[in-house]
Amino acid sequence: MSTPVQQYVPEERQVLTPPAKRRRFSRSARVRFTNRMFTYYFWFSILALCLVLGLVIFFIGKTALLTFRDISFADFFLSFNWTPEEEHYGAAAFIINTLSLTALTLALAVPVSVGLAVLIAEIAPGWLKNAMRPILDLLVGVPSIVYGYLGLTVLIPFLRRLSGENLGDGLLAAALVLALMVLPTICRISDDAISAVPKKYREAAYAMGSTRLQVMMRVVIPAAGRGIIAAVIMGMTRAIGETMAVVMVIGNTAQLAKSLFTPASVLTSNIVMQISNVEFDSTWNYALHMMAFLLLIISFVLILFIRYLGRKGREQA
Incomplete structure (x- = not known):
């Protein structure tokens, strides 16, 4: 008795059951959420660095320029x-x-x-x-x-x-x-x-x-x-x-x-x-x-x- 041969069905034509759909959508949502969080994190790091650098320059420069208030x-x-x-x-x-x-x-x-x-x-x-x-x-x-x-x-x-x-x-x-x-x-x-x-x-x-x-x-x-x-x-x-x-x-x-x-x-x-x-x-x-x-x-x-x-x-x- 011969074994039946299963026909290959392309992925885009496959019919997903509801659990499989939920897993795929869940995985895609996690990837998007992770990418979004890393993007926010990188932007926050850049802004924090610029803020610290700006504060250092402002504080030292502001205090330094007071020198010429008393001397030339x-x-x-x-x-x-x-x-x-x-x-x-x-x-x-x-x-x-x-x-x-x-x-x-x-x-x-x-x-x-x-x-x-x-x-x-x-x-x-x-x-x-x-x-x-x-x-x-x-x-x-x-x-x-x-x-x-x-x-x-x-x-x-x-x-x-x-x-x-x-x-x-x-x-x-x-x-x-x-x-x-x-x-x-x-x-x-x-x-x-x-x-x-x-x-x-x-x-x-x-x-x-x-x-x-x-x-x-x-x-x-x-x-x-x-x-x-x-x-x-x-x-x-x-x-x-x-x-x-x-x-x-x-x-x-x-x-x-x-x-x-x-x-x-x-x-x-x-x-x-x-x-x-x-x-x-x-x-x-x-x-x-x-x-x-x-x-x-x-x-x-x-x-x-x-x-x-x-x-x-x-x-x-």
């Missing part, structure tokens, strides 16, 4: 005299020291970071790449106070012996500590940028008779230039905003650094050393908020520049 714009930005006890709030020394420290930090960190990134991405064997990348990722997460403690206990005594005087706190010590801090960040981002260069660029250069050094210097590094610049700016942002490590090694003296071994102070160190000693409704407090507002503006400008480089890179890809 020129007295704050052009004067080197910072003696709050005598009602002098010149921040020029801190601004110049901050820019000098950042420039010195990048001068020390960028050549080593980019060179190490080229080594990892282009030259090192696989086992060395697999060892170096996790180590650099680990160094990125080391707390800044650890670097500051090493600078205080190891670097400064060494600089004092090197200089032959009782001088060690200053821009050089701070720059060396910051260079060690930003080196892993610049190196890893540069490594990713170099590794993202298409292989066909290298093959075309080799086909034209270029040496390995010429390929790296004239093809790979220029092609990864935007990513390397973004890495440098990320390192610059961290160097400008770093506080604890700088406080521990720079000397915290309100004066313009006349040498690499002169104790000095930058915007971040001056804020953290004095903010707890001032009255809220005072020009001294307003001036410190103005320094914080300057740091905020610098950070925003650098981040926007990174976004611009990323967008231009995607357009050219």
Whole structure:
């Protein structure tokens, strides 16, 4: 006796029983409800972030602008005299020291970071790449106070012996500590940028008779230039905003650094050393908020520049 063969009926022509219809509609409703909830959640997160950011900018900016109610714009930005006890709030020394420290930090960190990134991405064997990348990722997460403690206990005594005087706190010590801090960040981002260069660029250069050094210097590094610049700016942002490590090694003296071994102070160190000693409704407090507002503006400008480089890179890809 032969087994009857069931005829295939397309899904759209199948007649669903009421329970099957209810299950299908119920599942579709759950999917729509879940999608709607995630959409609301994402919009709420974006609005909350914008609200917090706006409140931070408003509060710091509003308090900072009160500085010019009591002193002039020129007295704050052009004067080197910072003696709050005598009602002098010149921040020029801190601004110049901050820019000098950042420039010195990048001068020390960028050549080593980019060179190490080229080594990892282009030259090192696989086992060395697999060892170096996790180590650099680990160094990125080391707390800044650890670097500051090493600078205080190891670097400064060494600089004092090197200089032959009782001088060690200053821009050089701070720059060396910051260079060690930003080196892993610049190196890893540069490594990713170099590794993202298409292989066909290298093959075309080799086909034209270029040496390995010429390929790296004239093809790979220029092609990864935007990513390397973004890495440098990320390192610059961290160097400008770093506080604890700088406080521990720079000397915290309100004066313009006349040498690499002169104790000095930058915007971040001056804020953290004095903010707890001032009255809220005072020009001294307003001036410190103005320094914080300057740091905020610098950070925003650098981040926007990174976004611009990323967008231009995607357009050219």
